Amino acid sequence: MRTLVSTLALALCCGAAGAQSLDAARAGTLKTVQGTVTVTNAQGARTVHPGDPVAEADKLLTGTNGAASVVMRDGTTLVLGPSSQLDITSFAFNGTTQKGNMLLSLLRGSLRMVTGLVGKGNPDAVKITTPTSVIGVLGTDFIVRATGGKP
Amino acid sequence: MMGPALVAIGVTVMALLAGRALPPTSEVLLLPQADGSPSSVVVVSGTDRQTLSAPYQRATAVQGQKPTQDSLDPLAVQHAYPALFSAMPPPPQHFTVYFEPGGTELTPASQADLATIIAAAQQRAGADILVIGHTDAQGDDGENDALSLQRAQQVRDMLLRDPQAVQADLIEARGRGKRELAIPTADGVAEARNRRVEIVLR
Numbered sequence: 228m229r230t231l232v233s234t235l236a237l238a239l240c241c242g243a244a245g246a247q248s249l250d251a252a253r254a255g256t257l258k259t260v261q262g263t264v265t266v267t268n269a270q271g272a273r274t275v276h277p278g279d280p281v282a283e284a285d286k287l288l289t290g291t292n293g294a295a296s297v298v299m300r301d302g303t304t305l306v307l308g309p310s311s312q313l314d315i316t317s318f319a320f321n322g323t324t325q326k327g328n329m330l331l332s333l334l335r336g337s338l339r340m341v342t343g344l345v346g347k348g349n350p351d352a353v354k355i356t357t358p359t360s361v362i363g364v365l366g367t368d369f370i371v372r373a374t375g376g377k378p
Numbered sequence: 379m380m381g382p383a384l385v386a387i388g389v390t391v392m393a394l395l396a397g398r399a400l401p402p403t404s405e406v407l408l409l410p411q412a413d414g415s416p417s418s419v420v421v422v423s424g425t426d427r428q429t430l431s432a433p434y435q436r437a438t439a440v441q442g443q444k445p446t447q448d449s450l451d452p453l454a455v456q457h458a459y460p461a462l463f464s465a466m467p468p469p470p471q472h473f474t475v476y477f478e479p480g481g482t483e484l485t486p487a488s489q490a491d492l493a494t495i496i497a498a499a500q501q502r503a504g505a506d507i508l509v510i511g512h513t514d515a516q517g518d519d520g521e522n523d524a525l526s527l528q529r530a531q532q533v534r535d536m537l538l539r540d541p542q543a544v545q546a547d548l549i550e551a552r553g554r555g556k557r558e559l560a561i562p563t564a565d566g567v568a569e570a571r572n573r574r575v576e577i578v579l580r
Binding site: 261298360361362376 | 407550
């Protein structure tokens with residue numbers, strides 16, 4: 228019994244550590260980076276490359292010639308078109324229970340989204356806001372565009 | 379590099395000076411799902427609520443105006459948003475490796491498959507790998523949860539042994555015990571095809 232308990236404890240400990248390396252700082256991973264793509268947060272701005280992490284509270288900005296794609300940890304795919312700003316307002320995902328939530332804000336430009344596990348489990352858990360609308364998602368591939376207003 | 383940016387700023391300034399700055403506008407366009415299954419989005423703009431449930435339907439909300447809905451031609455969509463199609467990452471690749479009973483030793487055939495998986499990871503820009511361990515229906519839940527995670531971590535370690543494959547922080551190991559049997563069996567049944575680790579390369 229003691230062996231089993233210690234095996235379990237070891238497994239849980241390592242599992243938590245292994246998961247943490249991705250959970251803590253990584254909501255998703257950049258896949259495509261075309262043209263000028265910048266990520267900003269409270270720590271400042273950084274240019275990014277495929278494989279780099281994106282986290283909650285990051286803002287993704289693309290230049291006039293820019294485009295980027297991100298796969299979130301739940302499998303949601305985001306593609307950002309040129310001259311766009313997308314804020315990852317909140318993101319949570321538990322890889323074991325496969326539950327979580329995602330709130331994105333497209334301030335300008337264009338976004339394509341193919342939903343992953345978070346949306347499939349609970350559609351209310353995924354929301355995208357634009358300056359004029361709130362979009363609720365029911366397991367989908369779609370495009371959002373926000374234009375006008377302050378650049 | 380500076381030319382187009384300056385032109386864009388110039389156009390914006392001219393539009394503002396001319397008093398022709400457009401009011402904030404949002405468009406939502408539903409695309410068909412890759413597997414053909416039905417889907418929908420709900421667009422709430424102020425007190426108005428629109429539902430899109432057919433591919434290529436579009437909802438448009440201009441601030442201060444009543445929201446409208448129309449339908450677009452598929453080719454027109456590709457032309458209007460080329461980057462949203464060209465920058466789409468390739469779909470994830472799935473691999474499965476199998477284990478000898480009761481432990482974390484891969485079958486010889488599956489050990490040989492790891493090289494294929496590493497080669498595939500090197501082909502993908504910004505690859506991250508999800509390694510999900512499973513057991514067969516023998517044994518109790520706690521032991522199976524632990525064993526499935528050990529199997530996932532064993533595969534993660536083996537993938538990391540090749541320093542060229544993928545960075546450690548891009549491989550996540552998970553154990554799901556006997557919750558997702560590949561071959562449904564009664565509890566307590568030993569089934570080789572359930573003693574597996576699934577590898578999602580994305």
